Amino acid sequence: MTRVLRSNLWAIGLAVLLLVLLGLTKLIQPSFGFNGLESLARASLPFAFATAAMAVVVIVGGIDLSVGSMMAVCSVTAAVLMTMMGWVPAVAITLLVGLAMGAINGSLIVVTRVPDIVVTLAMLFVWEGVALLILGSPGGTADRALTGMVRGWTGPVPSALLLMLICVFAVWWPLSRSKLGLSIYATGSDEEAAFRSGVAVGRTRVAAYAICGLYCAMGGLSLVMLTGIGEPVPGPYLMASVAAVVLGGVVLGGGRGGMLGPIIGVFVLRIIRTMLTLMGVDPNVTTIVEGSIMVAVVMLGGFIMLRGRKT
């Protein structure tokens, strides 16, 4: 209960921050409205999936530096497959490819006992090469049905946001309630104690990386949906996902945090980017501002949590 409350408190705090930032955006640019929200939802889509992928491996006590490259592999796989077949089998195959890539990352870490940061750094280059082998330059195609899913509104919710929430939580919600989910938290929290409690630590880790790969596949698919093509060169999703995960209250080192916080964190980082563009801030200053805001929020959050624990 305390854990649920605590992680939710963090998420609620972030949500309030997001609302404040949205209000500020409206002040800066009075024309900012439904269109702006809809494009924010679309822009956040690949970042949200990358962040979900990173969150799972960080919770299990690891990190995956090949998130961006796996997304690129899945993006070109899907775009190439859709030139040959319908979108449903193409999406299914892409999801399997993502799952398999993640499982390979996890197995290498568990079997070789080489630190995760080294293995996934190596795999970053491997997957990057694989993506270029599949598609040497941007190309392929996306089914109209898919690209249509992320445009416009479904009722009162931007379609892109709805799709993202459904995909992320369709995996996360049952997982976090399953014994595997529990094992993931246990392994990240205290590997030795988890091992002694009967958790199959190695298999748990492989499963967490496989789920990371699955989210990367969704991320790659979202890129295809947004751009209509597959791109073999990885985008800037690695660092952005680590940033959102940390901002979202997941502890680097594992065991603590949820999925809601990081997802809201993605939107916070995106809206800051939008605000800075609208304000016409010097682009070279923008990244400094983004970094500073992140440090400030995480520090403030840590301070509040410390206070909360003392009373």
Place this chain on the structure above:
Amino acid sequence: MKRLMTSTALAAMVMAMAPAAMADTFSIGVSNTVQGNGWREQMICAMRTQARDSGMVDRLVVAHRNTDAAGQLEDLRNLIEAGVDAIVLNPSSPDALNSAIEDALEAGIVVVAVDQGVSADGVYILSNNQEEYAYLGARWLFEHIGGEGTVVYMRGAAGTSADNDRHNGFTRALEAFPGVSVAHEVHTGWQQDRGKQQMLDFLATGIPFDGVWTSGIDNVIVDAFVESGAPLVPIVGADNAGFVSQLLSVEGLEGAAVTNPGSVGGAGITLALQVLQGDAPEDMTVLVDPVLWENVTEEGRAMIEAAQNPNLDPDWPVSVTVPGWTTYTTEEIIACEGPA
């Protein structure tokens, strides 16, 4: 398809109404996805300087960062939100940006793509002719080595459209010279240190070759030859300041620089302003053809000497203006100031 037609129609309507805004000043958005590269920095400075020099731009919103197509989609939507009259972008992909570009056109915004093209209808394209860039340099190199021998082919970043266009040009030249073959092909990723290391590694193998064609990573290749003490072979590069000065100063270096001005960005601003004032060009696509400067003939050396400017950033292209399209001076673009 229907959507495309509507947007084209809308764009036409907007263009028809545009002259009414003639006396006003405009706000222009800029989107670029590579940061910290001399060519792109010159492009941004050319945009800023030209916007200021025109006197017709009251607000220039610049989205300038390292990102991919999805990130550029986000930037484009932010620019639409910012309510600009025109967007000048260097597209990261020919097809991926269409959804945001269509939104912009629907909102009545003039869209100009510089450097590289996009496939969406209704977009003005102003770019250096990349295929011609590669063809020109490669043809000079193959002729210069007498139509016989092997060359090292140092490409740009794998998977980018400019690299693909240049590859087509290079291949076209190669087909015209059956006696020439490629000894070694690598992607430099347009990164200086990587390209230099690749050349050092290849020189260390001792495999003989007769020339080098580079996709703009050029001065460090000359450095690699000089540092490893290998005999120089003819080298083709771009008009980056460092390489151009090497063409004049390095003993025994024969080579050619092909112009690829980053200042097409400034030309893009001019084109956008022309369209906003109702003075659209007949053709939607405007190609700026490259020029080749070689250092083996008298007139070639004279051309290179005329283009030198000691104040220029060594990573910038030497050709800082596009005749007929930009109005600023060299000093102004070095100052790199946007509209007040």
Place this chain on the structure above:
Amino acid sequence: MTTETEPLLDASHVAKSFGAVRALTDASLTLRRGEVVALMGANGAGKSTFVKILTGALRPDSGTFNIKGRPARAGSPAEARRSGLVPVYQEPSLIPDLNVADNLRLGGTPTEPFRRWVAELGIEGLRLTDMIGQLPLATLRIMDLARALASDPDVVLLDEMTAALPTDLVEKVLATMRAQADAGLGVIFISHRFAEIAHLCDRASVLRDGRTVGDLKIEPGVEDRAVELMLGARIDLGSRAPGEAPPPRPAGPPRLRLSGLAAGNKLTDVSFDLHAGEVLGLVALEGQGQDELFATLAGFRRPTGGVYEVDGRAAAFGHPADAIARGVKLVPANRSEALLKERSVRENIALPFSTRMRDWGVLRMAHERARVAEAIARLQIDTRAQGEVQRLSGGNQQKVTIARWLAHGVETLLLFDPTRGIDVRTKRQIYDLVRELAAQGTAVLYYTSELQEVPLACDRTVVLFNGRTVDEISAAEADQETLMRAAYGLSRTRAAGVSA
């Protein structure tokens, strides 16, 4: 072994090597239903390797290991559990970031039996939604045991699980285990406290140098025999003869003076004086405010009332650095908080030499080396493992944390349960070290969870009960019964000043 029933657990001639190091050469253990067997051995005897094999964490190189007549499965604790052997470790194996219910779910432990056992073992008010990370250590150990018992095991292995338990909980644990054994459970019990072993066990199996050297029936006087077997030679347990006169009470102003000291609601009224050259014991059951007292004295938290003086000057420290600057140093119970585990013994002992900023430059090697070498020699630390402190045994690590101050010199030393989980020989060395520090003029405050240590290490002792100092007892009178009564807040036969 001619019994009518087959042994519950039978490990014989087990050997295990790590590279060139032979950790176990010939270890054996037999356990029948209803039996409690102690596994004994000094540090480095191979006890922990044997435990790892018994609990399935390691595979033996040779030998047989059967549970209920079938080869035991090795590979993981989960496998061992399926064979019927459930371990309870010295360090609790509960996940700090999960709550109680999730931890039970993780190991597939049924909730109701668990709750019953927790209550039976004397823990009140535990909720299934409590976060493990916020529960006290003693509660976690009890929960670990309750979890083991709730899974309906054939054999339970208790590895030093009583080490940091307060006396009342230890008694509960021992009584419960005896009752369970009488009902047919097999228990393997590992502890450094002879009293517990004598109280609980039927037999003791003794390991020395990787080999099982004896199987003793527990009867009066067996301690001497066990120690002899463990050490290979007779050693004297007590460092002071019972009749020895206590040192005269130091005169002059006290180094620390506490009067009515309070900090939060756990620590309400603590008064005592601590003089240079004396070792003052502190006796308390779990959770009587000793954690808060040490935290306050060492500057980790501010007092909320009362007087705290160091050398006659008020000392309301806001930061541990303030306390250190005034000569008050803490040796925490958790050794890893005080040591740089990846560095050498020498560097760890030399560490206080470089805490002053003007010493940040070149280390004064010759000076430092001489004093450190002297300290190591004094400690009798096994120098084979000098490379990294983390490769030392727990007892030797603790010696390093104390030796550091012997080399550096310290005015006031706060020792918090320094002998937790340490074998007898090392314990004795630690008592000697503490006495030596006091002889150098150091004022030592010595909290211990083992009552029989008090007469061995301390000159006098104060008793803390429910956040107050309730009694002061001289070393001569500090027999276990007296201390126990005081610690329980009961009056002594002698009239006590304060009662709870």
